[in-house]
Amino acid sequence: MKRHLLHRSLVSLSIALLCASSASAADQVKVGLLSTLSGPGAGLGTDIRDGFQLAVKHMNGKIGNLPAEVVVVDDQQNPEVAKQTAERLLKRDKVDFMTGTVFSNVMLAVGPAAFQNKTFFISPNAGPSQYAGAQCNPYFFNVSQQNDALHEAAGQTMQDKGFKRVALIAPNYPAGKDSIAGFKRFYKGEVGMETYTSLSQLDYGAEISKMRAAQVDGVYIFLPGGLGVNFIKQFVGAGLSKDVTLYAPGFSADEDVIRAVGDSMLGTFNTSQWAHDLDNAANKKFVADFQKEFGRNPSLYASQGYDAARLMDAAVRDVKGKLDDKAALRKAIEAAKFESVRGSFKFNSNHFPVQDYYLRVVSKDAQGKLTNRTVGTVFKNHQDAYVKDCKMPS
């Protein structure tokens, strides 16, 4: 009887020890990839997803040496739908990381649930000013760029090139407002026209004729995805491209848009923190493998999805799979010890990147294919304008 008791307590002790050790290191990493996979913004989300999954493939299906499970869900570019889906990913699927979000209005809708749940959100695109400034959060990281940054670079470029009077167009939503504010922070010339359109608008006839009447010498558009495709086609169709030079942020003149618009894109200047011709080993491998895997050139979005997965990988490896130790995991993500495809990468105190921004132009490559070519650097080690408002809780 006594021996029996001893035996039982030994068994339970060893079980307890086993449990304790398995609680400290997870046996897999679960990622909730909530992205826009239908509607006009579908191309963006698809590229983020493909970039992310290519990285996971490069890491042999693992993130930080642990088997990775990526749950891909469509947010339909709808904040309400996204909110419900995010709850499901957090509560039922108990994901370790959230990522995927393209649009800032969706990001602002799903962020609070993840933060409350203490789940790290690695945004591969959306970088609303709120989360860069006053509402910065220990659980939010942006691995692409603050919403204003590409626009700031474009404003600086148009200022440098001596444009006198420009037209500005953006959709009426948080990132749209951020974009114009960012552009005007660096462009000091005259703004002949400033228009906000609906996020679902596809016909820009009215805006194009207003632009003609405003007699501008340059136009800057922030119209993501299908919106930009339609605008550029209609802008060239109206014959305005002869008198007005078109500038765009990198994502309105990236591979997805070039594929859809065709030759009308030739000569469009755009700004980006990444380009497929950037000369570093990680980027060369990424670009070559993406082309092989999907049969198309990667876009800015794909590079951001790829980097999001690589960042998670480095962080999980750093904490040796102990995903429950939130403080250590946060430190590991902040350190960002991964080779970004854009070259050097580091986080600012508000969890947004400090990085270089480049000017690209759409031109024909050696094979006569239409693509972006990097022409120069606009900003070196640029940080966003909101970091001073961020009091990051430690």
Added chain:
Amino acid sequence: MNTILILEQSLNGLQFGLMLFLLAAGLTLVFGIMDMINLAHGSLYMIGAYLVATFSQASGSFWLGLGLGVLATVLVGVLLEYTILRRLYHRDHLSQVMGTFAILLMSNEIVRIIWGAQPLMLNPPAALAGPVMLMDGFSYPAYRLLIIGVGLAVALLLWLLVTRTRFGMQVRAGAANREMATAMGANVRRLFTLVFALGAALCAVAGGMLGPLLAVQVGMGESILILAFVVIVIGGIGSIRGALLGALLVGLVDTAGRTLVPLLFDKAMGPEVAANAGPAVASILIYVLMAAVLFYKPQGLFPAHD
């Protein structure tokens, strides 16, 4: 404010209005003659656009694609009428709304399954991709001019069909008084099918023509369907003439609103207010127009029933 801007916006409004008319014409006939609310009308527009895009890409010719796409959409429309809608004619409006809304949701899913969730990009024929010089200093997209031309031609054909043919006479009789038309010997059941086929064809023309200008995507029918309903409410249910006038009114008011309202706000209250309130107020304008018309003429401008 200059002349070119006004001219260009009027053409834009005309182009938008004519495309709305193609949708509203089918909708108003179905509603007027059969007293049937068809929320799936926008789905035919979407299916038409997808079929035209698919046939154009497969054949390499936009015009061939448009022709084949319209024929195929008519087939889909007739099939839909024959199998499902026919059973809803004698039910009340609520059942019709529920039934056709179900069709709308299913069409969206079926299209998503067949063509995928990403929008299709369709380019206009190369010869029409550029601008046309209309007068000194004013060039206008050739493709939009083509849309205006096609819209006007279809409107003319419809007018001839409705006012000058036996079919048209029966349609008008059916819209004015269905029981009497049946009593006078019109085969109303066959008439319904024909009207439905005509409506589907008009949807496909609109979807196919707008495809290259906009994007062909899942759910494209819903937003434009609401406007088409506004058009037939303004124009008077069951009236082709009302649909044409209503569509042009809505097209012009919408386009003018998007230009003028922000300009006015800008002058009165500064660019910040204009940027925020301008687009919002502009998008309300057509509903204000509808409310005003209904206040003075509750039956719409040209009601078919008296």
